[in-house]
Amino acid sequence: MSHIRKEGTIIQLSSRQLELIELVKKHSPVTGDQLAEYLGVSRPTLRSDLSLLVMLGMLDAKPKVGYFLGNTFRESHEPLQRFSRMKVKEVQGVPVNIPDTLSVHDAVITLFMENANTLIVVNEEKRFAGIITPKDLLKITLGNSGAATIPVSMVMTRYPNVVTLTPDESVMEAISKLSQHQVDCLPVIVPDEEPSRNPIISGWVSKSNIVSLMADIATA
Missing domain, CATH: 3.10.580.10 (CBS-domain)
Structure with a gap:
């Protein structure tokens, strides 16, 4: 998991939430249905993960357009970017x-x-x-x-x-x-x-x- 500090509170991101960020980074704008298909799960399964990431500013969403990277990720999330470049x-x-x-x-x-x-x-x-x-x-x-x-x-x-x-x-x-x-x-x-x-x-x-x-x- 990764730890994000939000207004004095440390919030942990799960592996699926990290994967969602990477998928959005690669395919944005991308819809919730497309993200569910990429991960092989149902759309309702991702609802809480996507809501949290939008709330944290990691993702943004526009109706009828889809999800794309939010300001928090673009401005200050180098640790995740470094992580995404790592090899097994x-x-x-x-x-x-x-x-x-x-x-x-x-x-x-x-x-x-x-x-x-x-x-x-x-x-x-x-x-x-x-x-x-x-x-x-x-x-x-x-x-x-x-x-x-x-x-x-x-x-x-x-x-x-x-x-x-x-x-x-x-x-x-x-x-x-x-x-x-x-x-x-x-x-x-x-x-x-x-x-x-x-x-x-x-x-x-x-x-x-x-x-x-x-x-x-x-x-x-």
């Missing part, structure tokens, strides 16, 4: 990797020991094979006494059925994917020149990465 490779973190032969039992231990919300699974070549989440582990272990010995390769979400990022994608695109797919983190991959080989895992971007980044920018 500048903010990605170090993922928690586990081999695809690891047992479900050991994966659960790793999850808690590393305080992670997702585990990245790699194959024998140390290349990206898939992901494991707490929900995946819960599904397989509930009511299944023999689940602990099952290898994670049997229960992981396999690549390419995983939403991913590449290092040169923008941070705003990362926010969009995190929001759209309702996930806690996204693996960052470097595709191999040989299509038959799995990609190299470069890092990951999590919601906590984004929140920390925005906090750093807002207080810089």
Whole structure:
């Protein structure tokens, strides 16, 4: 989130509100219906976000024309502009990797020991094979006494059925994917020149990465 000071009060902007600002910046003037279509949500879902941004002066609106950037953004919102230029490779973190032969039992231990919300699974070549989440582990272990010995390769979400990022994608695109797919983190991959080989895992971007980044920018 980003923090905006308004008449002595600090107001936090959500990732969706930041994304709305970027969409308006790119497409203005743009209607509320068009913004809803870009984000894949209904128009009523955005009503409160748009009202807040107009109230803050981040956006302006004209009837039958649409939304465009407001004076507050144009005059004094360099932190957001700087944020919008950032690439994934500048903010990605170090993922928690586990081999695809690891047992479900050991994966659960790793999850808690590393305080992670997702585990990245790699194959024998140390290349990206898939992901494991707490929900995946819960599904397989509930009511299944023999689940602990099952290898994670049997229960992981396999690549390419995983939403991913590449290092040169923008941070705003990362926010969009995190929001759209309702996930806690996204693996960052470097595709191999040989299509038959799995990609190299470069890092990951999590919601906590984004929140920390925005906090750093807002207080810089």
